[in-house]
Amino acid sequence: MSSPRRITLKELAAQLGVSTASVSNAFNRPDQLSPALRERVLKEARRLGYRGPDAKARSLRTGRSRIIAVVLAETLTYSLKDAVASELLSGIAEVLDAHGHTLLLLSGRQNASQAPGSSSIADGFIVYGLMASMALVDELQSAGHKPIVAVDFDLGDHPAIHVDDEPACYAIAQHALQTPASRIGIVNLRLTDTPCNGPITDAHALLPTGQTITRSRLAGFHRALTEREVALEDVAMWNIEENTYEVCAPVLAEILDLPASKRPDLLLCMSDRIALTAVTLAEQRGIRIPEDLRITGFDGIEEGQYRSPRLTTVQQDSTEKGRLAARMILGLEPASPRLLTTRLIQGETCP
Amino acid sequence: MSSPRRITLKELAAQLGVSTASVSNAFNRPDQLSPALRERVLKEARRLGYRGPDAKARSLRTGRSRIIAVVLAETLTYSLKDAVASELLSGIAEVLDAHGHTLLLLSGRQNASQAPGSSSIADGFIVYGLMASMALVDELQSAGHKPIVAVDFDLGDHPAIHVDDEPACYAIAQHALQTPASRIGIVNLRLTDTPCNGPITDAHALLPTGQTITRSRLAGFHRALTEREVALEDVAMWNIEENTYEVCAPVLAEILDLPASKRPDLLLCMSDRIALTAVTLAEQRGIRIPEDLRITGFDGIEEGQYRSPRLTTVQQDSTEKGRLAARMILGLEPASPRLLTTRLIQGETCP
DNA sequence: CTGTTAGCGCGTTCAG
DNA sequence: CTGAACGCGCTAACAG
Numbered sequence A, B: 001m002s003s004p005r006r007i008t009l010k011e012l013a014a015q016l017g018v019s020t021a022s023v024s025n026a027f028n029r030p031d032q033l034s035p036a037l038r039e040r041v042l043k044e045a046r047r048l049g050y051r052g053p054d055a056k057a058r059s060l061r062t063g064r065s066r067i068i069a070v071v072l073a074e075t076l077t078y079s080l081k082d083a084v085a086s087e088l089l090s091g092i093a094e095v096l097d098a099h100g101h102t103l104l105l106l107s108g109r110q111n112a113s114q115a116p117g118s119s120s121i122a123d124g125f126i127v128y129g130l131m132a133s134m135a136l137v138d139e140l141q142s143a144g145h146k147p148i149v150a151v152d153f154d155l156g157d158h159p160a161i162h163v164d165d166e167p168a169c170y171a172i173a174q175h176a177l178q179t180p181a182s183r184i185g186i187v188n189l190r191l192t193d194t195p196c197n198g199p200i201t202d203a204h205a206l207l208p209t210g211q212t213i214t215r216s217r218l219a220g221f222h223r224a225l226t227e228r229e230v231a232l233e234d235v236a237m238w239n240i241e242e243n244t245y246e247v248c249a250p251v252l253a254e255i256l257d258l259p260a261s262k263r264p265d266l267l268l269c270m271s272d273r274i275a276l277t278a279v280t281l282a283e284q285r286g287i288r289i290p291e292d293l294r295i296t297g298f299d300g301i302e303e304g305q306y307r308s309p310r311l312t313t314v315q316q317d318s319t320e321k322g323r324l325a326a327r328m329i330l331g332l333e334p335a336s337p338r339l340l341t342t343r344l345i346q347g348e349t350c351p
Numbered sequence C: 001c002t003g004t005t006a007g008c009g010c011g012t013t014c015a016g
Numbered sequence D: 001c002t003g004a005a006c007g008c009g010c011t012a013a014c015a016g
Helices: A009-016 A020-028 A035-048 A055-062 A076-081 A083-098 A135-142 A165-177 A213-227 A245-256 A272-284 A318-329 B009-016 B020-028 B035-048 B055-062 B076-081 B083-098 B135-142 B165-177 B213-227 B245-256 B272-284 B318-329
Strands: A067-072 A102-107 A124-128 A148-151 A160-163 A184-189 A236-240 A266-269 A294-296 A313-315 A338-340 A343-345 B067-072 B102-107 B124-128 B148-151 B160-163 B184-189 B236-240 B266-269 B294-296 B313-315 B338-340 B343-345
Touching: A009 A020, A009 A035, A020 A035, A055 B055, A067 A083, A067 A135, A076 A083, A076 A102, A076 B083, A083 A102, A083 A124, A083 A318, A083 B076, A083 B102, A124 A135, A124 A318, A148 A318, A160 A165, A160 A318, A165 A213, A165 A266, A165 A294, A165 A313, A165 A343, A184 A213, A184 A245, A184 A272, A236 A245, A245 A272, A266 A272, A272 A294, A318 A338, B009 B020, B009 B035, B020 B035, B067 B083, B067 B135, B076 B083, B076 B102, B083 B102, B083 B124, B083 B318, B124 B135, B124 B318, B148 B318, B160 B165, B160 B318, B165 B213, B165 B266, B165 B294, B165 B313, B165 B343, B184 B213, B184 B245, B184 B272, B236 B245, B245 B272, B266 B272, B272 B294, B318 B338
Parallel strands: A067 A102, A067 A124, A124 A148, A148 A160, A160 A338, A184 A236, A184 A266, A266 A294, B067 B102, B067 B124, B124 B148, B148 B160, B160 B338, B184 B236, B184 B266, B266 B294
Antiparallel strands: A102 B102, A313 A343, B313 B343
16 A cells, blocks of 8 residues: 555655755745756655645645635525525635635534634635624634625625615616505515514514615615505515525415415515515416516526526626625735625516 | 734743643643633633634644535536535535534636645545546545545545436336337436537447446436337437536527427436426427426426426435535444435426 | 643745 | 755643
8 A cells, every 4th residue: 555644845855855945945936946956856746646735734834725714694504505695605616716715614603513713724704694693703803814805794894795785676676666566565584683484563673774685675675665655564574584495485375375355466575585486386376477466586596587487586696796705805806895786687577 | 903913822821821731721621621720721812812723733733624625526616506516515514514524615627726735634525526637536545544435426445425326217217108208308418428518429429337427327218218118219319518507508499499290209307407497498489398398307406396397307315415425524424335315206397 | 730842744034 | 046944833742
């Protein structure tokens, strides 16, 4: 069998009869030694199975690891299944890859067993979404001068990347209200102070304005409704805690199973997942879209467009959001707050 | 402003007038020092903003990082958008999280600029899918004695996790063939030796048997067809290189735009993504499912089930596959080859 | 229970 | 262009 242990730079230098510095330079600074020696070093390295400087030692020495961590507000298990988060990660990965960095995934909801400080290995942090617990993020902030970029929420005075949630929702609601609706419903996402999957009543407190993007989305809806002189108290409100079919389905079933005279004929949904669940459940019940029920979404995920009926929604470019965050964290882009625009997609669920 | 640099264990020890070992033990081995001293250390640490041992130095010293890397055959950008890969990652993340480990994402197709050896930071590797280039994987294999688990392909004599592709495809084809079909088509995924998006002709060489799971899937189809005495040369074959709507759509459009007399009335697809694209394009063309065209998929992704018509497909539990791989890499499960079973889902696209 | 010591593997001086 | 020396921050082993 081959040697059980990886050969070390020092050993390679000894083998070659040169100094460790030369071996190091052969890998890191070609201009610091003669091409001939460099070639000899690299050749001998290949021969002995030396794969270049050890990442752990190197990062201890240089202070950098070429690892960027993404801290997700939700669990990794959830985030990886969520189309919007996946697209964001996809955009991040694209840029990191192109610049020789790798991607470490962390969750703000990590199991308590997590070793604290384990995150200190990363060179920078992209923090996505409002954390239930700020413990990890607080740690990052006070842990030194590593760059931090926030996405979809504000974090101290770190640069934040936002989407124009309020105008986007104003625009889509305005579009929807061009056709008169008798009963309007809004299906919110994580809007209440305490967990709630079902109707929002007066008893519920909402999360504070400015804290969460869904509050901005609601503001956009409200502005359009008010402009059309729809009384907000006539608009039924529901809340959903998690953007998955399993969690959405019971709430939407409850809505769609209302007697036809009380069932909304326009549903403004805060995510495409919610809207798509509504479409599926409506189809199962023989409720016609858009004749009996018009539905709008938010996000513009592929699943909503590559189907029939296509979802009427607002498209945010999550991939580009990710690319931008990655470029910022790598210093390829000025670290200043950014607001991305969205695009109204007029599909068939709300013509 | 606060101190620009993180305080160090040694400095904290000096400040307290105790040895560095005691400080280290206060964080890592509570049983190795008196509760009183431990409390004093932790308190002073908090006061000075010391967040615990530095991950980089710690991992150099201990040789472990609590980081597990997943090496993906495709680009990260693609994999993160793919439902099957995302589910796998989701399962992996679930187990790693629960055991205080974190997840590093690498791609076998990484940009060339990637620092070699950067992967040596991880404690173990889950390698997913047949790599176009084995460069990275070769590096891992020779780089020491880190555990490696392969998923959906075989890698040296490392333990591999497989799904029963052949029997699964046999079962679904058998099911489909219970209803007579006039013209059968198979839409393959990454099956040809050289890239091809379109019909597979005699000029194409297929990837070698045993190398790729899609070859096993084809074998399952063939077994069922032969059993039903369908001549394989009467079965039209197409190939698709990437499991995305954008790549699938042109190929399927070509198929569905054939004159009705030549268009298949049964499409056996090697992935749900392919099948769903077929459904969408068929709907756009007014081709009735399943009356004019029956379609089967493979994977059992949620998108195929939470819609109408529901996809007839084979469900593999990618999440469980991920959990298993993670448990193996953490040594919570014997490191031996495993074969996971699948389940036939009879949806409406091929009753 | 506490302190001392010796590296983990490497990158970077600085003098030659 | 090269070689020697130092230390990045920490932990394991041992000595007291």
